Amino acid sequence: MDFGPFLLLAVMEGLVSAAVLALTASGLSLVFGIMRVVNVAHGEFFMLGAVLAWFVSQFVPGPAALSFALALILCPLVVGLLAAIADWAVLKRLNYEPEATIVATIGILYILQQAALSLFGPDARPVPAPVDFRVQLPWFGYAGYKLVVVAAAAMILTLLWVVLSRSRAGLIMRATQEDRDMARAFGINVDRVYAGVFALGAALAAMAAVLVVPITQAHYLMGGDPLLLSFITVIIGGLGSLRGTLIAAIVIGLTDGIVSTFFAPTLARIVATLAVALILVVRPQGLFGRTAP
Amino acid sequence: MLTLDRVTSGYDAVIVLRDLSLSVSGGEVLCLMGRNGAGKTTILRTIMGLVRPRSGQIRLDGRRLDTQPAHGIARAGIGYVPQGRRLFGDLSVAQNLTIGLMARDRPQRTRETVLQLFPRLRERLNQPARTLSGGEQQMLAIGRALCMEPKVLLLDEPSEGLQPSMIALIRDTIDALRRTGVATILVEQRVDTALAVADRIGFVAGGRIAECHPASDLGPDSEAFHRHVGV
Ligand SMILES: Nc1ncnc2c1ncn2[C@@H]1O[C@H](COP(=O)(O)OP(=O)(O)OP(=O)(O)O)[C@@H](O)[C@H]1O
Numbered sequence: 302m303d304f305g306p307f308l309l310l311a312v313m314e315g316l317v318s319a320a321v322l323a324l325t326a327s328g329l330s331l332v333f334g335i336m337r338v339v340n341v342a343h344g345e346f347f348m349l350g351a352v353l354a355w356f357v358s359q360f361v362p363g364p365a366a367l368s369f370a371l372a373l374i375l376c377p378l379v380v381g382l383l384a385a386i387a388d389w390a391v392l393k394r395l396n397y398e399p400e401a402t403i404v405a406t407i408g409i410l411y412i413l414q415q416a417a418l419s420l421f422g423p424d425a426r427p428v429p430a431p432v433d434f435r436v437q438l439p440w441f442g443y444a445g446y447k448l449v450v451v452a453a454a455a456m457i458l459t460l461l462w463v464v465l466s467r468s469r470a471g472l473i474m475r476a477t478q479e480d481r482d483m484a485r486a487f488g489i490n491v492d493r494v495y496a497g498v499f500a501l502g503a504a505l506a507a508m509a510a511v512l513v514v515p516i517t518q519a520h521y522l523m524g525g526d527p528l529l530l531s532f533i534t535v536i537i538g539g540l541g542s543l544r545g546t547l548i549a550a551i552v553i554g555l556t557d558g559i560v561s562t563f564f565a566p567t568l569a570r571i572v573a574t575l576a577v578a579l580i581l582v583v584r585p586q587g588l589f590g591r592t593a594p
Numbered sequence: 595m596l597t598l599d600r601v602t603s604g605y606d607a608v609i610v611l612r613d614l615s616l617s618v619s620g621g622e623v624l625c626l627m628g629r630n631g632a633g634k635t636t637i638l639r640t641i642m643g644l645v646r647p648r649s650g651q652i653r654l655d656g657r658r659l660d661t662q663p664a665h666g667i668a669r670a671g672i673g674y675v676p677q678g679r680r681l682f683g684d685l686s687v688a689q690n691l692t693i694g695l696m697a698r699d700r701p702q703r704t705r706e707t708v709l710q711l712f713p714r715l716r717e718r719l720n721q722p723a724r725t726l727s728g729g730e731q732q733m734l735a736i737g738r739a740l741c742m743e744p745k746v747l748l749l750d751e752p753s754e755g756l757q758p759s760m761i762a763l764i765r766d767t768i769d770a771l772r773r774t775g776v777a778t779i780l781v782e783q784r785v786d787t788a789l790a791v792a793d794r795i796g797f798v799a800g801g802r803i804a805e806c807h808p809a810s811d812l813g814p815d816s817e818a819f820h821r822h823v824g825v
């Protein structure tokens with residue numbers, strides 16, 4: 302293949318990575334931004350989304366598209382509910398102390414991982430794509446489903462953006478993020494906001510996983526990579542800045558796709574990690590973060 | 595009527611309020627004075643439920659407040675204007691008011707009342723709160739609290755750092771609220787303002803209300819001010 306088409310392929314692969322990463326990282330970013338909780342278990346919510354999607358594909362009869370649509374709705378709901386329970390049972394009791402919640406979410410990480418190992422087993426399992434068509438370009442054919450992933454992620458993120466910036470729930474979240482005591486003093490049930498935000502963050506990771514699982518397969522250890530990449534994205538974008546997270550996800554996803562296609566996936570990770578180190582030296586608050594007052 | 599009955603409260607290791615009792619009725623302005631660190635802000639934070647009392651009871655019209663979560667206390671009808679204003683700085687003026695109005699049934703009417711009280715806010719509805727001048731921020735802080743349609747209004751040094759015309763506006767506002775039957779607890783450092791607006795003045799010292807006098811019994815040279823405020 303010539304360089305031009307090859308680059309096009311790399312960019313398309315990069316867009317898929319970017320879409321999945323943007324969804325996953327925006328969940329992590331919301332939880333950190335609003336609750337100041339560093340959720341180390343975020344990757345496991347991603348994994349649970351994929352694993353649950355496999356269960357749905359196995360046990361719901363009918364055409365793949367139908368069971369997939371069901372998975373896309375059901376899995377984030379179940380994962381979100383689990384996250385809300387974890388928030389209530391663990392994080393709330395720690396009063397959301399930053400250090401304590403890091404340790405606690407590491408614990409949640411292992412619990413979820415081992416639970417998945419017990420119930421789902423150690424093997425990687427495929428989930429069929431809901432649509433099966435190829436886009437035939439002059440130089441290569443491309444799996445149509447990957448374009449669906451990009452479109453779906455863009456739609457979900459647009460919806461998230463509208464909710465945060467235009468709705469009452471978004472206003473409540475922003476007020477809580479700015480000053481949780483004042484939010485309480487003005488009648489906002491902060492415990493409920495936190496449970497909701499933690500659930501939403503986990504549900505976003507689960508949605509990303511359901512979308513990508515027909516491409517990558519489900520496995521109980523698949524949460525590590527998305528966690529690392531999400532952290533890198535959130536740090537580069539500026540902690541707590543959703544806009545920064547989205548832009549960073551696109552840059553990192555594209556870089557990842559291009560470097561992986563031309564060289565090797567490992568090199569892509571090395572490049573991303575080096576970029577974080579470099580950005581942290583130059584701009585410790587991230588690209589879009591604000592300096593602490 | 596809001597009553598605190600032998601309330602003990604403080605932070606992790608320190609007890610700031612010991613067996614403190616006070617009460618304020620509708621249409622009354624109780625002014626709290628005391629030295630820096632005496633615990634005036636802690637009294638208001640304890641009423642709001644942001645600091646949990648260790649013992650004692652807080653009641654609004656006979657209903658226990660101290661057993662409720664903080665957001666429930668606010669919704670029960672307490673409006674809070676904290677020291678240093680603590681607006682939601684990234685949110686617009688309108689959104690700051692909306693946060694207060696969300697708890698209420700008649701948001702449109704209340705919003706209109708607040709904007710009539712502070713017309714300057716109407717001109718700046720879409721501006722982020724942090725870009726307002728100091729005086730405008732204080733108007734918004736009071737307006738936001740009034741959006742809660744409070745039965746009791748807690749004001750923590752509202753005239754701190756403001757110019758005389760703004761201080762006069764705040765005094766007039768407190769006076770107008772008194773006539774609508776709101777009970778007010780005002781923390782104030784300035785003797786002249788306290789004497790001008792208060793019905794009673796309580797002096798906070800040693801973790802309790804050390805003395806409390808009708809404002810009409812006090813003058814600018816009263817002993818109590820020397821003892822507890824150091825003027
Ligand atoms: N978050 C906190 N943690 C620990 N101690 C605190 C905290 N907030 C206040 N204190 C302490 O409680 C005491 C009372 O503080 P408070 O703010 O209530 O005083 P104040 O009368 O409002 O003072 P000022 O006139 O300076 O506003 C002080 O000794 C203060 O150091």
Ligand SMILES: [Mg+2]
Nearest residue numbers: 634635636677
């Ligand atoms: Mg104070």
